Amino acid sequence: MMTSLVVPGQPLGVATAYVPGTGVHIFNNQIIASLVGKVVTIPNASNTATTSSAPPTISVVKPVLTPEEESSSSTLLPDVSSTVLCRITRINARQATAAIFVVNDRIVGDEFQGVIRVQDVRLTEIDKVKIFTSFRPGDIVRARVISLGDQSNYYLSTASNELGVIMASSESGDSMYPINWREMKSVRTGAVEERKVAKPF
Template structure:
């Protein structure tokens, strides 16, 4: 499988039979998966063992760099602006009963050099039963969300939507500080404590 140029936590990158797991990745169900947000890098393993003997050709290593490492030259500093219909990754910064405020980190596959502020209003969380949506059951501060830009909004905010199966929370940390995994379209589970927490979950890749 072809791996993406930018990975989000939990995203499969390749088969563990074809690649070795490097920094920023882990192995799950025979797949190399991203553990952090950032660009995917492939490199060859050292073909010499500690004894100095050449080993059989080992599989290449897949790793994920932290997104801050992208800004390595002047070209990388050119910021990309979110546009209507663009899919973005954002971090939830605060919530209230009417909306979640987020900081947009990635537009498409381009990591932003500056953060843009966006809003996910309660009516834009999901496509059905909008009158039953509760922001506090959908998002928590610190969550990483995949969303779609639906309006350029006002001068300070982009309006975003998670009303799609592929949109919603892609990474969440439990109250106990552990990275959780999705178990349904509306719940994440803490692998350490076993406690579940409500979220508007994005369908995994």
Template structure:
């Protein structure tokens, strides 16, 4: 084996033996309670679909799909939450895994803590927005305000 993932060698019985050599480094999987960084792909009135990119500060080799349901966006006034006032496609969000996914379903995620929510959002002008409250971000160029579920970012979750 010379670093080739698929090798064939001939045994004493002259039958070829095929072996698959896996990458020694195991794939990190999001676990329940883990804080993950994800990117919003799509939204509708009931949930936001996201791709999980990091577990803690560790980048994932492959992305996992996640869902943030309307009722898991905020801890209070859950009945008043509107998905489009919390997230937009392209937003980068800190969330916590509340249930594991499987082959048929996505990971269920929550942003129902002050430290969780949108950490990076771009305005219509393509400029990175600045948080001005727990529920609004503003474009520094056009001064347009947009609703978001803004994360109160803890220093240990900031990527350098």
């Protein structure tokens, strides 16, 4: 069975529930995606000697594209109002820079650079927004293209409930999960860090 697109670092389930296949690894007893792609789970045959079923194998695979789709993906460009997934690469007081790798649920052939300016992080209390408490390098963010910007950057916005950080690691390197719209919690230590969190679909 195939599910929606996943990104590197995304938890897929507890290690005891699956046999790891290709495109995944185990970290802190969790099956973690190692690449951008689709999740595939394959049921394993029952063990007749014990009458019990082995856990299904879980893998992440890159979508198989037709030559036409592959050609269009390599030239796929973000446009105004496109929804993108991007990885934060660096931050400063005024903006976060990100590498765009998915446009409208399609993996792009080449990564594009985007910028989330401090005024485009959220809709409310814009004067109180701080980039350093909204994003960290390595965060995976769902954003919307609001301007084609200049020749090197697309301008992105997370100023909507469904936009923002969807995956993040703590300062100690642990996976985190959202506890509200502005905080995420480490699965291992319970430490809480601030983020501009995307509301899950």
